Amino acid sequence: MKRLPWITALLLMSASTAALAAPDSCERVKSDIQQKIVNNGVPESGFTLNIVPNDQADQAGTQVVGHCANDTFKILYTRTGSGAAAEPQ
Numbered sequence: 001m002k003r004l005p006w007i008t009a010l011l012l013m014s015a016s017t018a019a020l021a022a023p024d025s026c027e028r029v030k031s032d033i034q035q036k037i038v039n040n041g042v043p044e045s046g047f048t049l050n051i052v053p054n055d056q057a058d059q060a061g062t063q064v065v066g067h068c069a070n071d072t073f074k075i076l077y078t079r080t081g082s083g084a085a086a087e088p089q
Contacts, residue, residue: 026051026068030075033066037077048078 030049038044049065057064057074066075 023051023069026073026075029066029068033075033077045080047080050076050078052076 030051034044034049037047037049050062051068051073052059054072054074057076059076062076062078064074065077067073068075
């Protein structure tokens with residue numbers, strides 16, 4: 001019975017490690033999607049990709065192009081037109 005607390009602690013540590021790894025997996029998925037878009041002829045300055053929680057994925061002017069972290073985050077594509085940043089006036 002003395003092993004039970006140690007086993008429980010190890011299980012909790014492995015679960016928290018998986019949760020901490022989620023942002024890294026999202027960055028890899030985002031990078032892969034970005035490379036595919038660029039390979040299709042879209043300049044990097046012509047779009048942005050953002051990683052957002054599922055409850056924030058419904059944004060005007062965006063399109064969901066991927067998901068990650070066991071489908072808890074969405075990757076949103078936003079077209080920026082010519083890619084040039086607007087100059088403040």
